[in-house]
Amino acid sequence: MLDSLLKNGYTEKLKVNKIVVSIIGKPNVGKSTLFNLLVNKGIAVTSETEGTTRDILIKKTKFKELEFIFIDTGGLLKNETDIDISVNSKIIDAIKNSDIVLFVVDNNSYFNQLEEELLNILRKSFSKNINNKTILVINKSESKQENPEYYSLGLNDVLKISCKTKMNIDELKFKIYEKSIKLIENDLLNKESKYRDYQEEGVKISFVGRPNVGKSSLINAILNDDRVIVSDIAGTTRDSIDIPFKFEDSNFILIDTPGVRRKSNISSKLEAYSITRSIGTIKYSDIVILVIDISEGLTRQDKRLAFQIYKHLKPAIILANKFDLLIDNYRNNFKNKIDNNFIENLKYELADSIREQLYLINYAPIYFVSAKTKYQLDNILYAIKSIKTELERDFSQYNLLEIFQNMLLSVPLPYIVESKGTKKQKKIKFKIYDVIYYKEDIPTFKVVNNFDFKEIPESFKNYLKNNLSKILNINNIPIKLLFSRKLS
Structure with missing residues (x-):
């Protein structure tokens, strides 16, 4: 199928198009668990509590040559509270902005009024293309028992899965992939989708x-x-x-x-x-x-x-x-x-x-x-x-050793007393040999000195850190100081 598309000049479309896939259903049918399996990450919070997911969650992933944007939605509610209304409006918005919808149902429960409402939303949104854009996913199908009710809804693509045992999850991925190729081939992708340019970099x-x-x-x-x-x-x-x-x-x-x-x-x-x-x-x-x-x-x-x-x-x-x-x-x-x-x-x-x-x-x-x-x-x-x-600033151009040595001139230096024999004692003052800058998440400086880390008083470490921030004009971010003893 993909080879024929490439031969027919769809190479550029495959490169630029991302397929937007929404997961919908009533509460507690396993939408978030399925979302986690499809994007290969434990992103969505899952529990047996109805209505765990309220806001939509979005994640990009790749399957074969295609890039997908999966949207996890809350379970459709009864419009009894302001939260219900907000959750439901986001489900409808996700459907309207999708190329494919995974309509998830529970094999162990009956098709209810909320699911009938979701089916009507799909019919209204996709009209004659409902079967091109919808897959009915029957979750919790570990047993061989079938619910014939789900096969009489007029949806052509039906697949039994189990998020618990991961039964048919790979088959579902391939079914989504096949449907995506057909949508590209027939130019049926949702050109108005606001999630098409979703990016995760930043x-x-x-x-x-x-x-x-x-x-x-x-x-x-x-x-x-x-x-x-x-x-x-x-x-x-x-x-x-x-x-x-x-x-x-x-x-x-x-x-x-x-x-x-x-x-x-x-x-x-x-x-x-x-x-x-x-x-x-x-x-x-x-x-x-x-x-x-x-x-x-x-x-x-x-x-x-x-x-x-x-x-x-x-x-x-x-x-x-x-x-x-x-x-x-x-x-x-x-x-x-x-x-x-x-x-x-x-x-x-x-x-x-x-x-x-x-x-x-x-x-x-x-x-x-x-x-x-x-x-x-x-x-x-x-x-x-x-x-x-x-x-994003780079501090490698500064003479850091000179800056630190100047800081030492205006403060009493910590010292340790080293005993030699029974009578002789020697005061050893803190000394800096080198300062190395690392460009990490925050500015990081390694101070090579003559003390072990625990021998340096916290107040002195804070003095160096605070004064370095002032000298380098680092105002609104923390910095990290590492202390390393020079080996003799």
């Missing part, structure tokens, strides 16, 4: 914070799009969601994460796993945005998240969200008019307090913002780009 920026501080709302406001489901219910976001975004000439991946709360308030294994994923996202991010609710003030959990950022030496930005609520409170409590001078002075005072309490990441710039009113949101993108530029 600076990874994670938004972390307590539940309901406004992480998802901030991302939507920055993107100017309701990409992430938001509600007033804490814990709405259950999985880390990667969202590609381009600003000026730079590619970014914005990562929305579940809110992190105290262990005593974690109510389920699903939430515990989501929080573990959220904290793990910090480790793999290039920049971390810590979102706090300034109307409530800093909490112990905010400080714990700051510690995780410090622990993994991540560049960070602190967003003090809901600043509009704080100003409204001041206006209600003070009879005098709240003018711009008052607001600016308030920002300085609050920033000093935040830096004092989150001293471990005192290099992080602080912005007072409002996702609701979009106050100061334009500054965030420029702050992110500024940090990206700082991370």
Whole structure:
């Protein structure tokens, strides 16, 4: 089939086209497990809890010569709550932007009203091309028992699989591949798909914070799009969601994460796993945005998240969200008019307090913002780009040894006392022989000296680190100092 396409001049189409494949179904039929199997990674959170997936998850993968963009969607719900409506609208949007839809059903349950509704959406979206673009996937088919109901829906492509045993997963991949080739051959790809140009390259920026501080709302406001489901219910976001975004000439991946709360308030294994994923996202991010609710003030959990950022030496930005609520409170409590001078002075005072309490990441710039009113949101993108530029700097042209030796002139040097025999003691002062620069995730400098690492006081290490940042004009990112004893 592929050979005939190549002979007929479809080489360029095969190169440029990516096939967008959505996975839909009612809750708890195994969509996210199937998504993980198809993209060969454990990306989507899975559990037996209905409605685990709420936002869409997207991942690129390759099968043979074709590149695929898989979209995992939430299970269709009954439109009883705002969250239900948001989940359902994203499912419909995914279908409309797909080339192929995998309609997943459960072999052990009956075809219900929600699935009938999904089938009607497919018929309406694809019309006469429904069989060209749809595969009915009957999951949980470990037993030989068949549900004849699924074979009378008018869908030609039907495949029994088991995500649990991985039965027929390779067959499903090949069926998707075959259908894709036919779509290319007949020029039936969805030319309007907004996911066609989805890219996974870019600076990874994670938004972390307590539940309901406004992480998802901030991302939507920055993107100017309701990409992430938001509600007033804490814990709405259950999985880390990667969202590609381009600003000026730079590619970014914005990562929305579940809110992190105290262990005593974690109510389920699903939430515990989501929080573990959220904290793990910090480790793999290039920049971390810590979102706090300034109307409530800093909490112990905010400080714990700051510690995780410090622990993994991540560049960070602190967003003090809901600043509009704080100003409204001041206006209600003070009879005098709240003018711009008052607001600016308030920002300085609050920033000093935040830096004092989150001293471990005192290099992080602080912005007072409002996702609701979009106050100061334009500054965030420029702050992110500024940090990206700082991370790309090269310090190899500096005479680092001279810089460090000059720093030693203005501070008492640590020393160790070395005993020789029973009476003679010798003071050995700290000495630097060389400084080596490594261009890593953050600027890294190895200081070759005459002490073991444990013999160097922490206060002295901090002195060197802080002064080096000032001398090299490194303002908003951490640096790493490594100490290596020169062997005699």
